Amino acid sequence: MSKVIHVAAAAIFNESGELLLALRHQKQHQGGLWEFPGGKVEAGETVRDALARELQEELGIEIDPLATTPLIQVPYHYPDKSVLLDVYRVNRFSGEAYGREGQPLKWIQLSELTDYHFPAANQPIVNALLLPATIAITPALAPQEYSDFIDTALLKGAGAVMLRAKHLSDAEQLSLYTALSAAYEGLLLIWNTSIEAANTVASVHLSSDRLMQLDNRADFKGRWLSASCHSSEQIKQAERLGLDYITLSPVQQTASHPDASPLGWDEFRRLVSETRLPVYALGGVSVDDLEKTIEAGGQGIAAISGFRC
Ligand SMILES: Nc1nc2c([nH]c(=O)n2[C@H]2C[C@H](O)[C@@H](COP(=O)(O)OP(=O)(O)OP(=O)(O)O)O2)c(=O)[nH]1
Ligand SMILES: [Mg+2]
Structure with a gap:
C-alpha cells in the first residue's frame, strides 16, 4: 500500500x-x-x-x-x-x-x-459547502404546530429542518412534508422516513436499521440522502452507498434516548476522522457545541431542544 x-x-x-x-x-x-x-x-x-x-x-x-x-x-x-x-x-x-x-x-x-x-474525492467537499452547520429536528407535534416550530427554529439560527414525526402515518407525514416544503421555499427540509415511503421528496433521512437494509442509492439520484449512524460499521455502509452526509449519535447523554451509552467527544472525533462524509453531532448537543464540533472535524450539530421556544 x-x-x-x-x-x-x-x-x-x-x-x-x-x-x-x-x-x-x-x-x-x-x-x-x-x-x-x-x-x-x-x-x-x-x-x-x-x-x-x-x-x-x-x-x-x-x-x-x-x-x-x-x-x-x-x-x-x-x-x-x-x-x-x-x-x-x-x-x-x-x-x-x-x-x-x-x-x-x-x-x-x-x-x-x-x-x-x-x-471524485471532492464530492464530500461540495456537499459540506452546500450543507448548513445546524439542523433542527422536530419533536412530536400536532400537524398544525409544525410551522410554529420551524419559525422559531429559523429565528434561533437553524440552517435546515428535519421532519421526524413517527407518531403520524406515512400518508400524514408526506402531506405535512409537501405542505411545509411549499410554505418554506428554499429551506432544506429533510424527511426522516422509510425507503418505501420516501416517494420523490427532495431530501430523505434513514434510520440506521433502514440504512443497513439499503443496497444502493439509485432511487435517490439527484436528491439528498442521509442516515443516522451509531457505529463504525454503519458509517462504512453509509460511505459504501455514497450517502451525502450522516448524523452520529449519541455524542453525549440525552433525555430522548436515556439507555444509549454516549460516544463522547474523543470517540466522535475518531469516528469522524475515519470517514469522508460530512458528519453532524447529535444527542445531548446544542448550538453551544458548534465550535467544538467543527474543531473535531464535524459538519455541525443536529438537535431538537435548543431550537424550541
Ligand atoms: N489541491 C487539491 N488537490 C486535490 C483536490 N482534489 C483532489 O483529488 N486532489 C488531489 C490531486 C493530487 O493527487 C493531490 C494533491 O495535488 P497537488 O496540487 O498538491 O499536487 P500536484 O498534483 O499539483 O503535484 P505537485 O507538482 O505539487 O507535486 O490531491 C482538490 O480539490 N484540491
Ligand atoms: Mg496544488
Whole structure:
C-alpha cells in the first residue's frame, strides 16, 4: 500500500461571498478538473502552515493560518494514489488571487457549485459547502404546530429542518412534508422516513436499521440522502452507498434516548476522522457545541431542544 498523500486545500470566499475554484492542468493527476487550491503538506509542517504556503505559491495571496476554519477531511483512494484532503474555509486574505502557475481561476456563486466537474474525492467537499452547520429536528407535534416550530427554529439560527414525526402515518407525514416544503421555499427540509415511503421528496433521512437494509442509492439520484449512524460499521455502509452526509449519535447523554451509552467527544472525533462524509453531532448537543464540533472535524450539530421556544 503506497503512502497517503496529505493535501491542504482551501475553500476561499471573497467579500461578496463568492468561492474560488482553480482548474488543474491537463498533465497533473486528476488533470482538466476543477479543484480547491492547495497542495501537499511537507514534513515538519502543520496543515494550516502548509495551506498558507500553498496559497502564497499558487495564488499569491496571504492568509492568517489561525483564522481558518476546518471544513472537512476526505480520505480517498484513487486507483493510482491515496490522498487525505484536509480542507479549510478561508474567509479573509490579502492580495489579489491570480494563477501563479498559469492555472485558470474562477470566482463562483455557491449555487453554481454543482455545475463544475471535480475529482471524485471532492464530492464530500461540495456537499459540506452546500450543507448548513445546524439542523433542527422536530419533536412530536400536532400537524398544525409544525410551522410554529420551524419559525422559531429559523429565528434561533437553524440552517435546515428535519421532519421526524413517527407518531403520524406515512400518508400524514408526506402531506405535512409537501405542505411545509411549499410554505418554506428554499429551506432544506429533510424527511426522516422509510425507503418505501420516501416517494420523490427532495431530501430523505434513514434510520440506521433502514440504512443497513439499503443496497444502493439509485432511487435517490439527484436528491439528498442521509442516515443516522451509531457505529463504525454503519458509517462504512453509509460511505459504501455514497450517502451525502450522516448524523452520529449519541455524542453525549440525552433525555430522548436515556439507555444509549454516549460516544463522547474523543470517540466522535475518531469516528469522524475515519470517514469522508460530512458528519453532524447529535444527542445531548446544542448550538453551544458548534465550535467544538467543527474543531473535531464535524459538519455541525443536529438537535431538537435548543431550537424550541
Ligand atoms: N489541491 C487539491 N488537490 C486535490 C483536490 N482534489 C483532489 O483529488 N486532489 C488531489 C490531486 C493530487 O493527487 C493531490 C494533491 O495535488 P497537488 O496540487 O498538491 O499536487 P500536484 O498534483 O499539483 O503535484 P505537485 O507538482 O505539487 O507535486 O490531491 C482538490 O480539490 N484540491
Ligand atoms: Mg496544488
